[in-house]
Amino acid sequence: MNTARRAARARAPFLAWFDGRARDVGAGAGEPRRIDWLRQVPFIAIHAGCLALPWVGVSTVAVATAVALYALRMFAITGFYHRYFAHQAFRAGRGVQFAFAVLGASAAQRGPLWWASHHRHHHGHADEPEDSHSPLQHGFAWSHMGWFMARENFAPRDELVRSLARHPELRFLDRWDALVPALLLALLWIAGAMAERLAPGLGTTGAQMVVWGFCVSTVALYHATFSINSLAHRFGRRRYATRDASRNNLWLALLTFGEGWHNNHHRFPASARQGFFWWEVDLTYYGLRLLAALGLIHGLRPVPAALREPAARRGEDAR
Secondary structure (H helix, E strand, C coil): CCHHHHHHHHHHHHHCCCCHHHHHCCCCCCCCCCECCCCCHHHHHHHHHHHHHHHHCCCHHHHHHHHHHHHHHHHHHHHHHHHHHHCCCCEECHHHHHHHHHHHHCCCCCCHHHHHHHHHHHHHCCCCCCCCCCHHHHCHHHHHHHHHHEHHHCCCCHHHCCCHHHCHHHHHHHHCCCHHHHHHHHHHHHHHHHHHHHCHHHCCCHHHHHHHHHHHHHHHHHHHHHHHHHCCCCCCECCCCCCCCCCECHHHHHHCCCCCEHHHHHHCCCCCCCCCCCCCCCHHHHHHHHHHHCCCEECCCCCCHHHHCCCCCCCCCCC
16 A cells, blocks of 8 residues: 555544545445444544533523424434435425535534435345345344444445435535534534623523533434434334335334334335324424425425325335
8 A cells, every 4th residue: 555545544534524525535445344433533522512411501592402403403304314315205496405405414414415325225225234224134233323333334325316416515515514513513602602691691601502402402313313223123013014124103203203104114215205194293294395385395295095005015115
């Protein structure tokens, strides 16, 4: 290995904190399932930030901010990263597409191209050995978060998102995926510091807003999202005999704004609605209906009646 290549490999773990392209250096080469802990320092730091809760205290403003950011970013992940970018379940103009891509990027789950490409790969190999986060194939811990930290999954699967990659703004968000979370963290600190100075009666500080509004909210988002990989293929009910082990789980559906209707989703992934029946609560779908009513998105894809019935085409997975 020449000197320049060795230097690039040595810098890669640090550059990968900021530059998604640096994650390609050495990705998949030798021990692809190995977790590069140095690359995971920001991910670990966000979790560690939650331990500061006893020191920063609590206020109504900080908790409300954490809840609001959980809800907004969960909708961006489920409605746009998942149903729009990964499955093209509806159509949106370029401005709306970018706005929700930015909001989704603030959840620190990497860029929209990375997210969509890995999710498409999952649907192509659900619960098969090639599925990066199948609990049946790789166990709970790996399916929940190990795969997200492994070197083989740092880079996006470019061949699966060629049409999305035509947009330079999406490529920018994908490459510099730490930028939006960092900006959100800074804005929360500034808001908290201003509240402390201008409205001390609120009991809010910059550090408190960062810990509650960013760390606690983001960690909750991580593990709610990851639970669809690790739990929704293990616990729940199977309405449809799909080729994978996906299951419907009410509690996960409530936690993830509708994603817990996972067996439904694997039955017909292209639907904008994952709660196929009126009693299946799907908050993301209700939000998408509101955006459609406002004229911001259009073409919400419905569930074909023939596929919604459990007896129809039993044993087929409409991936």
